[in-house]
Amino acid sequence: MPYEENEALSENENDNEDIKEEVITMAGDTTTVGRLKRSALLHYINTAFSTSLTGAAWKVIGKDVEDLSVELNPSTETIKNILDETSIVDTGYEPSFDIDTYYADPSDGELYTKLKDIAMNRKTGDDCRTLILEVLIDKTTGGYDAWVEEAVIKPTSYGGAQGGVRIPCSVTFCGNRQQGTVTITDKVPAFTPAT
Missing domain, CATH: 1.20.5 (Single alpha-helices involved in coiled-coils or other helix-helix interfaces)
Structure with missing residues (x-):
């Protein structure tokens, strides 16, 4: 046996x-490059918390994060008429992701400062709106395929157990998605919109 x-x-x-x-x-x-490692899909937050590419200050998400998946949340509606015919209406996606293990760290600069401000001062609306940059490194040289989109970042709680103050966040994509390419120099991405 x-x-x-x-x-x-x-x-x-x-x-x-x-x-x-x-x-x-x-x-x-x-x-x-073969089968992609998880590190080939990068997610950046514009820590300037604006929806303009001009002056964007990108911070890669990943430190202390063991799992990050963008949930597309596809939405369809099934309609059955009186003739027993069925049709499907595709109403699109409502993508989002959670950062469950963000630890409050003043050395994170503007990202920490902004998340602290949103959570502790209960900010809403445009104060929580910024850009998300997604980069897929699936070739050996840049420019890499990339997408930028407006998003709302909302802390879901703060505090946590022994080991560090946590500020877990929910990130909801808002639309205005734009495709382009990214080159990365000294770990800093530069996004160029597609023409």
Whole structure:
């Protein structure tokens, strides 16, 4: 029995290698990097908390964050008429994500200052609106595909357990999404809108 289990395991390992190899060679060019690591998808917040690209101060999200997924929250409506015909109305997406493990850290500069201000002074509306920049590094050289969009950032609580003051946040995308490219120099992204 143990031999059969090991044999099955070996076959699965070979299958995984075949899949990995297929992922790498499917594109057929030298710009691909293989199966993407999670660090290939970067999310930045404009810590200037404005909706203008001019003067944007990008801060990458990731320190102390073990999991971050943009929930697209697709919205559809099913309508059935009196003829027993069904139609689907696609009403789009309501994307958002949560940063559950943001620790209050004054060395984060404007991001910490703004989140503290929003949470402690119960700010709303435009005081919570900024830009989110998403960059997908799926080739070996830039410019990398990127998207910028307005978003509202709202702390959901503050405090937490032993280990540090936490200010978890909810980030809701607001629209005006714009595609472009990003080049990264000394860890600082520069976004260029598509023409």
